[in-house]
Amino acid sequence: MTMIPFLIGIPVVLAVLFPFVRDSKTRGYLVYAGAGIVMTATVVFIVSWISGGAQTWMLYQSTETVDHLMTAGDIFLMCLIVYMSVKYKRVLPVLLSVGQTALLLYTEFTVELPEGPHMTVDWMTILMCIIIAFIGGFICIYTVGYMKGYHEHHKDVKDRQPFFFSMLFLFLGAMFGLVFSQSLIWMYFFWEITSVISFLMIGYTKTEEAVNNSFCALWMNLLGGLGFAAGIAWMAYMNGTVQLLDVLSVGGEVPLLCLALAGLTKSAQLPFSTWLLGAMVAPTPSSALLHSATMVKAGVYLLIRLSPAFEGNLTGIIVSSIGGLTFIMASMMAIAQNDGKKVLAxxxxxxxxxxxxxxxxxVEETVWAAIFLMIFHSVSKSMLFQSVGATENTLGSRDIEDMHGLIIRVPKLAYIMGIGIAGMYLAPFGMLISKWVALKAFVDSGNFILVLFIAYGSATTMFYWTKWLAKLLCFHIPRETVKDVTRKDEYVSMFFHAAVMLLLCLLLPFVAMWIVNPIVRELFGNSTDVLAMSVLETMAIMLVSIFIVPVVMFFISRRSHRELVPIYMNGINEGDNRYFTNSYGEKEHLYLSNWYLRFEFGRRHLRIPSIIAAAAVLVLGFCLVIGGAL
Structure with a gap:
C-alpha cells in the first residue's frame, strides 16, 4: 500500500527537480537514476502484490485531505488552461475547461457521497504499471541522447530540455495515479493532468504550427473531459456513487456513454483523430511516450475497464462502430503517407x-484480443517512433523514400525498425494473433460490418507496412556514406524494446496464461480461458519464425560488402546504378519509389467523410441514449 504513493510521488519529485538542473550531464544521470528507481519500485510493488496472494486490493477509504488537494489541483489546471488560452486568443478551451471544472466542483460540494475505496490494484492495474514503468522509463533514457541530436539539427528551436524532462516524468506520475484510481473523481484529476501535459509538449517548439496543433489536442481532450465530468455528475446525482465499478453494475447507459466519450477522445478515435496526427510536430520522445505507447492507452484502458457493460447495448454498438470505422479509415489514409512519423501516427x-x-x-474473446493488442502495440510503436527519430537525426530526414537501403547504410537502426514493423503485421507476431482472435470473435458475434472493417483494414495495413519494410531491405550501392550519430542511451532503449518484442512472441502462451487470462477473468467473473493451451502451444511452435526477419536482414547487410556489378539500363551505366547515358547522349536518372495512391487514399479525400460519418454515429447515439433515459 505504501508503494503506491511512492510510485506516483517519485516521478513528480523528479519533475520538480529538473528545472533546477542546468548541466546536461548531471541531468542525464538524474534521468537514468529516476527511470531506474521507478522501474525497480514497480518490480518491488508487483512482487509484494503477487506474494500477498494476487488478490484485488481496494484501498484508501477516508481521504478528505487528499480530496481537498485534488480540488485545488483541478482549479489550478483550469486557471492554467484559461491563462494559456487567453494568451493565444483561444475561446473554446476556456469554455470547456471552465464548464467541466464548474460541473465537477458543483457535484462534489452539493452531493453527499458515501466513503468508498479510492484506489484499486488488480491484474489490469499491474499490466498498466509495467507499461508505464518500463516502456516509459526506457523512453526517458532514450530522450537523453535524442534531445542532444534534436537541438543540433534544430538550431532555430529554443533548448528547453529541463522543461521537457519535467513533463515526461510528471506524465509518468499522472499515469500511475490514473490506473490506480477507483474513484472517478480521482481518475478525472489525473486524466486532466495528462491532457495538459500533452498540450504543453506538443507546443514545445512554439512555432505557429505547434501552437495550433497543441490547442487542437487541448480542446478535443477537454471535450472528453467534459464527458467525463458529466458522467461523474450523473452517477453522483442518480446513483449516489462515483466508483468505477458501480458504473458497470448500476450506472446505466448515460454515464457509460459519457465516460466512453472521454475514452474515445483520449484514444484519438474519429472524429477526434486530428489531435493525435497534429501531435507529431512534437519531438519524437513525446510521440513515443504520450501519443503512442502510454497516454492514448489511458483511453483504451478506460474502455476495457467498462467493456463488460458494453455487451449487447446501444453504447457498445456506438463504441465498436466508431472503433471499426477508425481502424479501416486511418489504415487507408496511412497508405498515402511517405513521412515516417505520419505513417506511425x-x-x-x-x-x-x-x-x-x-x-x-x-465479450471475453474481443477483450482478450484488445489486451494483447494493447501490449504489443505499446512495445512496437514505442520502438518504431524511437527508431524513426534516431534515423531522422542520422539522415536528416524521416521520409521513407530516404530510408532506401537503410539495412546497408545504418544496419542497427534498420534491424530495430524491421523488427518493429514485423511485429505490427507479420505472422506469427502477437499483433496478428490478436487480430485473428478479434476476427473470430466478430464473426461469432454476428457483427458482419466489423468483420469487413477488420478484413479490409488488415489488408491496407499489410500494404503500407510491406512498402516500408521493403524500402529498408533494398540491396543497392549507397548514394553516400552515412555516419550513425545515434547515441548509446538511444540504442539501450531501442534494443530493450526489440528484445521485449521477441520475448513477448516467444513467451506468448505464458503471457496469455499469467497476465491476459487473469485480467479477462477479473473483468467478466468466470474462469474460462479464451484460447485453449493446446492452441497456444501450437502458436509457440510457430513463433520460432520470429527470427526470420532479423536473420534475413543480417544476411542482406553481410552481402553489402560484395562488389556490385553495374546493371544494364538500356544505355551507358555511370557506375552507380542510378545514372546512365541514353542513346541521345543525355543523362537519365533512375530511381525507385513506392506507390502511395494519394488520389485514392489521400487524407484530403478521406478525412472529411470519415469525420462526418463518425460524428453522425456519435451524435445519433447520444440522442438515442439520453432520449431513452429521459
Whole structure:
C-alpha cells in the first residue's frame, strides 16, 4: 500500500527537480537514476502484490485531505488552461475547461457521497504499471541522447530540455495515479493532468504550427473531459456513487456513454483523430511516450475497464462502430503517407481503433484480443517512433523514400525498425494473433460490418507496412556514406524494446496464461480461458519464425560488402546504378519509389467523410441514449 504513493510521488519529485538542473550531464544521470528507481519500485510493488496472494486490493477509504488537494489541483489546471488560452486568443478551451471544472466542483460540494475505496490494484492495474514503468522509463533514457541530436539539427528551436524532462516524468506520475484510481473523481484529476501535459509538449517548439496543433489536442481532450465530468455528475446525482465499478453494475447507459466519450477522445478515435496526427510536430520522445505507447492507452484502458457493460447495448454498438470505422479509415489514409512519423501516427490511430472496436463488443474473446493488442502495440510503436527519430537525426530526414537501403547504410537502426514493423503485421507476431482472435470473435458475434472493417483494414495495413519494410531491405550501392550519430542511451532503449518484442512472441502462451487470462477473468467473473493451451502451444511452435526477419536482414547487410556489378539500363551505366547515358547522349536518372495512391487514399479525400460519418454515429447515439433515459 505504501508503494503506491511512492510510485506516483517519485516521478513528480523528479519533475520538480529538473528545472533546477542546468548541466546536461548531471541531468542525464538524474534521468537514468529516476527511470531506474521507478522501474525497480514497480518490480518491488508487483512482487509484494503477487506474494500477498494476487488478490484485488481496494484501498484508501477516508481521504478528505487528499480530496481537498485534488480540488485545488483541478482549479489550478483550469486557471492554467484559461491563462494559456487567453494568451493565444483561444475561446473554446476556456469554455470547456471552465464548464467541466464548474460541473465537477458543483457535484462534489452539493452531493453527499458515501466513503468508498479510492484506489484499486488488480491484474489490469499491474499490466498498466509495467507499461508505464518500463516502456516509459526506457523512453526517458532514450530522450537523453535524442534531445542532444534534436537541438543540433534544430538550431532555430529554443533548448528547453529541463522543461521537457519535467513533463515526461510528471506524465509518468499522472499515469500511475490514473490506473490506480477507483474513484472517478480521482481518475478525472489525473486524466486532466495528462491532457495538459500533452498540450504543453506538443507546443514545445512554439512555432505557429505547434501552437495550433497543441490547442487542437487541448480542446478535443477537454471535450472528453467534459464527458467525463458529466458522467461523474450523473452517477453522483442518480446513483449516489462515483466508483468505477458501480458504473458497470448500476450506472446505466448515460454515464457509460459519457465516460466512453472521454475514452474515445483520449484514444484519438474519429472524429477526434486530428489531435493525435497534429501531435507529431512534437519531438519524437513525446510521440513515443504520450501519443503512442502510454497516454492514448489511458483511453483504451478506460474502455476495457467498462467493456463488460458494453455487451449487447446501444453504447457498445456506438463504441465498436466508431472503433471499426477508425481502424479501416486511418489504415487507408496511412497508405498515402511517405513521412515516417505520419505513417506511425495513422497506424497508431488505426490500431487504437481496433482495440476500441474489440472493447465495444464487450465479450471475453474481443477483450482478450484488445489486451494483447494493447501490449504489443505499446512495445512496437514505442520502438518504431524511437527508431524513426534516431534515423531522422542520422539522415536528416524521416521520409521513407530516404530510408532506401537503410539495412546497408545504418544496419542497427534498420534491424530495430524491421523488427518493429514485423511485429505490427507479420505472422506469427502477437499483433496478428490478436487480430485473428478479434476476427473470430466478430464473426461469432454476428457483427458482419466489423468483420469487413477488420478484413479490409488488415489488408491496407499489410500494404503500407510491406512498402516500408521493403524500402529498408533494398540491396543497392549507397548514394553516400552515412555516419550513425545515434547515441548509446538511444540504442539501450531501442534494443530493450526489440528484445521485449521477441520475448513477448516467444513467451506468448505464458503471457496469455499469467497476465491476459487473469485480467479477462477479473473483468467478466468466470474462469474460462479464451484460447485453449493446446492452441497456444501450437502458436509457440510457430513463433520460432520470429527470427526470420532479423536473420534475413543480417544476411542482406553481410552481402553489402560484395562488389556490385553495374546493371544494364538500356544505355551507358555511370557506375552507380542510378545514372546512365541514353542513346541521345543525355543523362537519365533512375530511381525507385513506392506507390502511395494519394488520389485514392489521400487524407484530403478521406478525412472529411470519415469525420462526418463518425460524428453522425456519435451524435445519433447520444440522442438515442439520453432520449431513452429521459
Amino acid at each position: 495513422f497506424s497508431t490511430v488505426s490500431n487504437l481503433g481496433l482495440i476500441v472496436g474489440c472493447a465495444g463488443i464487450g
